Amino acid sequence: MAAAFAAFHFWLLSCLAVTSLVRAEDHDQFIFNNGFLNANLHLDGNAKIQSNGLLQLTNTSKIVVGHAFYPSPINFNTSSPSSARSLSFSTNFVIALVPEWNVSSGHGIAFVISPSMDFSHASGSEYLGLFSTTNNGNSSNHVFAVEFDTIESLDMEDIDNNHVGIDVNSLISIRSTTAAYYSNEERENRSLELISGHPIHVWVDYNDGEKLLNVTLAPTTSPKPYQPLLTTSVNLSDILVDTMYVGFSAATGSIASNHYVLGWSFNRSGQAQSLEISKLPELPTPSEVPNLPKAGRRRKLDQLFMIILAVVVLVMITGAAYFRWRKKYEEIIEDWEKEYGPQRFLYKTLYKATKGFKDKQLLGTGGFGKVYKGTLPFSDEQIAVKKVSHESNQGMKEFVSEIVCMGRLRHRNLVRLLGYCRRKKELLLVYDYMPNGSLDKYLFNDDNPNLNWSQRFQIIRGVASALLYLHEEWEQVVLHRDIKASNVLLDSNLNGRLGDFGLARLYDHDSDPLTTRLVGTLGYLDPELTRTGKATKTADLFAFGAFLLEVACGRKPIDPSLSPEERFLVGLVSRCWKRGVILDASDPRLQGNYVVEEMEKVLKLGMLCSNSRPDLRPTIKEVVQYLDDNASLPHTPLESAENIISSILETLPPDHSTETNRSIANNLASDCIIPLSSSVVRASPNSISSTDTVLHIGR
Known part of the structure; x- marks a missing residue:
């Protein structure tokens, strides 16, 4: 019996040893859930593992550093020609920063991905044991880090003494925000003091497909928040090399702190395992x-x-x-903006990105502001920055709140709104940069190459898909309120992306939109808006109808240079349809090279969306079905050209009702904002919540 038990015991230990060996060789993922006792970590500097398994990177000694790295390299295969392996990774860990003095601490701790574990030439203090004065900012570093810093260093352009930052080859963060966490119960951000001495749970998740990095914080007494603290776009393929090491670095300065890591989980190819908080080692009590x-x-x-x-x-x-x-770099920051964290850009970041908003960076000018091309420091991400003037703070909180909310929109045919900044009397909106500019330049400017029909039809379908997402598929209804060719941007593959959400509005599904400011562009503006003042889905459909016609016909909805009979595009298409020659309205630049069924469908669908009666227009869901050949166009009686034009003229200001043609010509030429009341109102973000009514005469 004893011999049998001994044999079983030997077999069990052998199995456990084999299992441990297999797990140890799985370098793509690991977990230290019971502290780091007996862990084979690479330690240097002041780093050590205490008897209870607590990993201590620094103590209260002055100007020291400590490093702890997982000893085996992580294989990222960035140079693989197949590019089959994603660079996505996930990690979560628990840290604690226990200060020497209750009111101050120095300096901080960072999660690091580095091509080497040798930091012998790195400095302490504000360099966190990662860089020095000679290599800080060098692209050859190939170091990525998430810092938790408790000192505001002017040299590193820190925002405060309690922040989380994303670092690429430098301790000057590409994005940073004050430490906080989202309370799932209270549905709002709560402050989080890094030097509280209490354990803090951190999640870092990178999605290689979307090039998005999320950093989430919470006390260990709270579950993982629904919303991350920091979301930023970064392309790690430009930073990581084939094999990298993951670990932690910490440093002290003239004021010191104990920097601890209680537990750590990492996964290179999926979601990292969750840590069991109850199994983590205890921090030393003050008496210890x-x-x-x-x-x-x-x-x-x-x-x-x-x-x-x-x-x-x-x-x-x-x-x-x-x-x-x-x-x-002075900018406006009010208390209510602190909750927006990662959506708020520093003005100095945008100033440097656009080279001081120089004219050579100017992409275009419209009625609501100038747009500049920029490149974010250290990440080389290209952006477009729109500067809009505002004269007062009336309605600004609500306006910015919706701008930030729309920053969470994600669709392949939407230009991503990255965030905003406010400075003096300027509001700056930050978008993804679209290298091929706006669609109107290809439709109306002979200096640009002509788009063939296949490209145009693909753009139409893309914008329709984006509008379906905004109206039906997102968590709230988003009314764009300014759909037109100049607000459709083309990416590197000439895919159409609907952009410019400066006028957009949100409301909950199954509820009615509130009466709001009448804004829009003449020719795209729903006549019903002049009577109700309510932005609706059908108003977006009216503008989309005008967009369909301008893409198919290659001309603007209203052209004052043409004869009165041809001045209004809907009138021209209506008369051609009535005579049975609707294809005669197609863009002459296409020279008849188009799919007849598709061209006819787009022209007729544009007219259906342009109906003066909102109840007779199709929904965006029906539009997508028509374009995808999943439904046939309805046999709706054709509205007369005179009736359509008459309804469009209703959108003109009352004091311009006479001498209409001259008024239209003058206003279109000046690309200005005109009032629907007797007083002139200039373009401004705060005007969106004002009681006056304006109309944007577009390019």
């Missing part, structure tokens, strides 16, 4: 921390006093110069 002798405490107080005195003198000497520098 060695007390300083009285002389030592007095010496430290003297040192702290001298440091404070030196800082005060330094501030007095350099204060004037600093404030002059700061004024250059």
Whole structure:
């Protein structure tokens, strides 16, 4: 019996050993759920593993660093020609920053992905043990990090002394925000003090397909928040090499902290396993921390006093110069904006990205502002920055709230709204950069190459798909309110993407939109809006109808240079349809090279959407079905050209009802904002919530 038990015991231990060996060789994923006792980590500097399994990177010694890395390299295969392997990864860990003094701490801790574990030439303090003055910012570093910093360093352009930052080859973060977490129960952001001395659970998830990095924080007493603290676009294929090491780095300065890691889970090819908080090692209690002798405490107080005195003198000497520098980047930040975190860009970031908003970076100018091309520092991500003037703060909170909300829209045929910034009397909206510009330049400018019918039809279907997403498929209804060719941008493959959400509005499904500001572009503006003042889905469909016609016909909805009979595009198409020659309205530049059934369908669908009666227009879902040949066009009686034109003229200001043609010509030529009341209203974001009514005469 004893021999049998011994044999079974030997077999069980053998199985466990084999299992452990297999798991140890699985370098793509690992988990340290019971602390790091007996863990084979690569440690250097002040890093050590305590007897209870707690990983301590630094103690309260001054100007020291500590590193802890998983010893086996992680294979990313970035140079693989097949590009079959995604660079996505997921990790979560629990950290604690226990300060030497209750009111101050230094410096911080970072999660790191690096091609090497050798940081012997790195500096402490604000460099967090990762870089030095000689290599900070070098693209050859190939280092990616998420920092948790408790010192506001001017050299690193830190936003405050309690922030989370995304670092690429430099400690000057490409994006950063004040530490906080989203409370699932209260449905709002709550502040989170990094130097509280309490454990903090961190999740870092990278989606290679969308090139999106999410960083989420929460106390260990809370579940993972529904919303991340920081979301940013970054292409790690430009940063990572074939094999990388993952780990942590921490540093202290003239003021020190204990930096701890309690547990860690990582997965290179899927979602990292969750940590069991109850199994993590305990932090030392204050009684377990060695007390300083009285002389030592007095010496430290003297040192702290001298440091404070030196800082005060330094501030007095350099204060004037600093404030002059700061004024250059001065921006408006109110308390209600703090919850928007990652959607708020620093003005100095956008200023540098656009090279100071130089004219050579100018992409275009419209009635609501100028658009500049930019490149975000350190990430090389190209962006488009739209500067809009605003004269007051009336309605600004609601306006920015909706802008931030729309920053969460994700669709292949939408231009992504990355965020915003406010400075003085300017609002800056940040979008993805579209290299081929706007569609109107290809339709109406002979200097640009002509788009063939296949490209145009694909663009139409893409914009329809995007509008279906906005109206029916997102968590709220999004009314774009300014659909036109100049707001459809073309990516590198000439795919159409609907952009410019500066006028968009949101409301919940199964509810009615509120009466709002009448804004839009003449020729695309639903006549019903002048009577009800309500932005609706059918109003977007009216504008989409005008868009269909301009793409198919290659001309604007209203052209004052033409004869009165041909000035209004809907009138021209209506008369051609009535005579049975609707294809005669197609763009002459196509020279008849199009699919007849598709061209006829687009022209007729444009007319159906342009009906003066909203109830007779199709829904966007029906439009997509017609375009995809999943349904046939309805046999709706054709509305007369005179009736359609008459309804469009109703959108003109009352004081322009006479001498209509001259008024249209003058206003179209000036590309201006005109009022529907007697007083002139200039284009501004706050005007959207004002009681006056304006109309944008588009390009």
